[in-house]
Amino acid sequence: MDSSTPLRIDIISDVMCPWCIIGYRQLSKALEATGTAHEIHWHPFELNPDMPQAGQNMREHIMEKYGSTAEESALNRQQMVKVGDDLGFDFQFTEDTRMHNTFNTHQLLHWANTQERMHDLKQALFNAHFTNGRDLSDAKVLADIAGEIGLDRTEALAVLEDQRYADQIRQEENFWIKQGIRGVPAVVFERQHLVTGAQGVDNFTNILKQLTEETV
Numbered sequence: 001m002d003s004s005t006p007l008r009i010d011i012i013s014d015v016m017c018p019w020c021i022i023g024y025r026q027l028s029k030a031l032e033a034t035g036t037a038h039e040i041h042w043h044p045f046e047l048n049p050d051m052p053q054a055g056q057n058m059r060e061h062i063m064e065k066y067g068s069t070a071e072e073s074a075l076n077r078q079q080m081v082k083v084g085d086d087l088g089f090d091f092q093f094t095e096d097t098r099m100h101n102t103f104n105t106h107q108l109l110h111w112a113n114t115q116e117r118m119h120d121l122k123q124a125l126f127n128a129h130f131t132n133g134r135d136l137s138d139a140k141v142l143a144d145i146a147g148e149i150g151l152d153r154t155e156a157l158a159v160l161e162d163q164r165y166a167d168q169i170r171q172e173e174n175f176w177i178k179q180g181i182r183g184v185p186a187v188v189f190e191r192q193h194l195v196t197g198a199q200g201v202d203n204f205t206n207i208l209k210q211l212t213e214e215t216v
Helices: 018-034 058-066 070-086 103-113 118-131 139-148 153-162 166-178 201-215
Strands: 007-013 038-044 186-189 193-196
Touching: 007 018, 007 201, 018 070, 018 118, 018 201, 038 103, 038 118, 038 166, 058 070, 103 118, 103 139, 103 153, 103 166, 118 139, 139 153, 193 201
Parallel strands: 007 038
Antiparallel strands: 007 186, 186 193
C-alpha cells in the first residue's frame, strides 16, 4: 500500500452493541482529525445468536450475561450516554429498552451493500435502536428504515421474507469467528492489524498515525 491508497478498515460489529457505535464514532473522529483516506467495510457479528424473537429487556440481559448488579448496569448506561453525547450520538435508554436477535438486520445490510448503501443503513439502524427504541426484530420496521434512507421498502421486505442472504451471512459470521473474533467492535486495518473495543479518539488517532508512517 502506498500513501495515496485508501486505508482498508474492516469493522466487525452488531447494531445491538452500544460500544460498536461508540467505537465507530471515535474512529471516525480520528480519521477526520488525521485526514486519513479510507474505505470502511462492515461485517456481521451476532452478540446474541440464540436470542428468541421476543428479545429480552436490556438491563435484565446485561445483568444475566455479565453478572452485574442493577446499580452497575445503571452506571454503565450513564457512562455510555455521556460518551455518546461527546461523540454526537444520542443514547435514549429506557426501562423497556430491549436486546433483539439481529440475523435479519445483517441480511438487510448485506442487501444494502449490493447498492453501496450498507454504511448508511448501518448508521440508520444504530439510531433506530439506541435513539428511537424501534424494534429491529420486526421485518416491517427494518423495511421501513430501509425505505426512510431511500432504499426500496418492498424489496427490503422481500429480502427478509425469503431469507435469500441467510447462507451468506452464516458463512461470513463463521469466517470471523474462525479468525478468533469473540467480541465486538473488532477493527481490522489493512487486513492485518486487529484492534478490539472502543479505543477512544486519541488511541485511534495514534494507531492511524503509526499505520500512515508505515506506508511512507
